[in-house]
Amino acid sequence: MEKRWVLFWVGIFLQGLTASSQVLISGRIIDAVRLTPLAWVHVTHHSSRLITQSLENGQFTLSLPSSSSNDTLLFSLVGYRERRLPVQELLRTRSSTIITLEEQSTILKSVHIRQSKLKERTFGIRKRSPLIHFTDGMFKATDSVEIGQAIMLGQDQSPITSLQLYVTESRKDSASFRIRFYRIKQNQPTDLLWESSVFRRGPIQEGWLRFDLQSANLTLNGTFLAVLELIPEPGSAALKPLSYEIKLGGRSKSFYRKKNSDPWHTPPHHYCLSVTALVNPSLQETEVPETIPVFSLFSKAVADTFHLFVRLPPSYPRSPKRSYPVIYLLDANAYFDQVSELSSSSIPESILVGIGYKDAYLMDSLRIRDYTYPAAPASDSLMLSGGAERFYTFLTTELIPEIDRRYRSIPTNRTLMGHSFGGYFTLYALHKESLGTFVFRNFIAASPSLTYADGYLPQVFRLSSPSTNHFVFLTLGETEGSSATFKDFSEILHKHSTLQIQSKIYPRLDHMGTVLPSFQEGLQLIEK
Structure with a gap:
């Protein structure tokens, strides 16, 4: 059962040692x-x-x-x-x-710092809403995890004076951290530039957790990744995880990994992590701007207004007689900017339409209302739920006709994709197609909430018989703890001969970690 987004999702991974001795x-x-x-x-x-x-x-x-x-x-x-x-x-x-x-030495190039009056400025995710808080729930207190935020400085070498992370809840327990900086090349962290262990003893207070780096005499320039490693201590299993804030939406680059021998992954959100540096006064504190909706549309079916994000393919203005496939993305307030970049490289010649709300706070509240069916039992404590039928009517009779009117779209080549409850609705829409309609050709369901309403959707698909040819990409994270339900549902879909099914369990990924890999790989499979 999916919890509120304000807590996000905690992947549960218990691996027992079964050897006899x-x-x-x-x-x-x-x-x-x-x-x-x-x-x-x-x-x-x-x-x-x-x-x-x-x-x-x-x-x-x-x-x-x-x-x-x-x-x-x-x-x-x-x-x-x-x-x-x-x-x-x-x-x-x-x-x-x-x-x-043995220590591994790295020979650094000589640096030259311009002799001019420098000013301390902050770079990274430095602004946050005082009213809306989203907390990362991807990790446990026993995880040795590295979280990193891309920092963009100018070309001049600049002294780094501090690193900050916004903590959302005070904690009396001691904590240990390691700070690292990596060079970013081709949108991936590469060479280690600097590292230091910092051990905090005593209470951690809500607010900006600041690490003073002035004594390190560290100078950096260009684009690099500022990383904070959260190091578990003896007895960590009895402690609550460090609660730090994240930001939804935007095109900033963020990365994480659970141990330093793992590859880097991209989360579906950004960390409220920043650095201060002494820079030339002409270098301004800037954050990568968020994409704003192209238009809003009031739905009579849902009795609410939706905000629509649109990315046109690069060739669109140059090819006035050409029509394009359309990708419909749920939870656009959180995912549109990142998926927009993915689709530019994965399947560039498509129109991407993100379906969102006024802001991320409303998305958190209303997505369950719109993506689920039937209504949740009272024991689930979901005040608004069960509106998928009305939302499906909005998509098929209000939004899609509006997109077809505004843009040169191909009506027979539409893709719907969503994650978690969005993945649940994606499969709900697939079920609607089995009743005789043909709205979408492709469906990408990342970590769908298959246990919702006592497994309503798996039960429905056991009885349905899709009559049209659709492509379905179904995914799960290995550490989500619901692999049996996922495999059982995959087998149900495979029994429908008219469906082209591909399913995948991503190694070492949790619930939130599957978002971008699923969307990227799903779009690449559609391209093929």
Whole structure:
């Protein structure tokens, strides 16, 4: 059952160790030259995906299946060379196991700072609404996660003075962080530019959590990624996660990963994370502007006004006689800008129409009203729900005719895509097509809320018989904890011979992490 967006979604991932017996690996990790303990070293056993981190004194402990004696462990820490050691070797010396890691030097280019009067300015996500708060719920207190926000400075080397993250809830527990900066190339984080561990002891107060970096003598320029790693401590399972704010919508670049050996992922939101730097006074504090709706449309069916975002393909103004497929995107207040960039590279020759509300706060409240059917039971505490039939009428009899009137569209080539409850409505619309209509050709349902209303949709599809040929892309995150329901529903759809079904479970991704990968891959499959 999907909770309110103000909390977002917490992916639940419980992986049990089922071996009949276990072996315990422990030791101490130190710097090979200084012989000082190394904290937060990742110790990874790839076969079982088990991972731990060393403590501040360099100590680590990892319990492995007894069958792992022929495997190896990977020791990794940014700034040091990775080291692999056989489990058998570690078992032989378990009483006095010392692992040394060699520092990996990076030669930096010489920098020149212009001798002019500099002014301290803030870059990144620095503005937030005092009335609307959205909190990231993607991670648990036990996750070692890195969150990063793209920062755009000028070409001059500028001293970095601080890094800030907005915390939405005070916490009395201590916390540990690591700050990193990465270069961004081709829209992906690449080279590590700088890192430092910061350990905060004492209460964390609601508001801007500030890390002073003046003593680091760090200078950066151009576009880079400012990263804050949230490091779990002993006893983290009993702590509540650090509650920090996120921003919906906009074209800023944000990234996250759950450990530094993972690839970077793009979240469907942005982190309220910024840096201050001493820059030339002519360099202004700017944020990437959000796309504004092209027009609004009052729906008689829903008795409410919707705000529509539109991106035309690059060739549209140059090809006045050409018509284009149309992609209809739900939850446009949150996803339009990012999907607009995805579609430019994935399927550029289409019209993208985002269906949104006045603002993200109303989207959070009204999406459940419009995307669900039937009405939720009182026990679910959803005040507004069950309006999918009215919303479907709005789409088919009010919005689509308006889009066809305004733009050169191909009526037989429409795609509908949504995530979570939006994915639920996407499948609801697919069900409506089985009743004899043909409105959409393609359906992309990312992490649909299949358990809503006691599994209403799976039950409906068991009894329906789609009579037209549609393409359906159905996805789930591996850590969502509902794979059995997803696989069962996929099998139900595969039994309908008229449907072209492709389903995918994304490894290591949670509920919110599937949004952009699902939309991108779904559009690429449609292109093929």
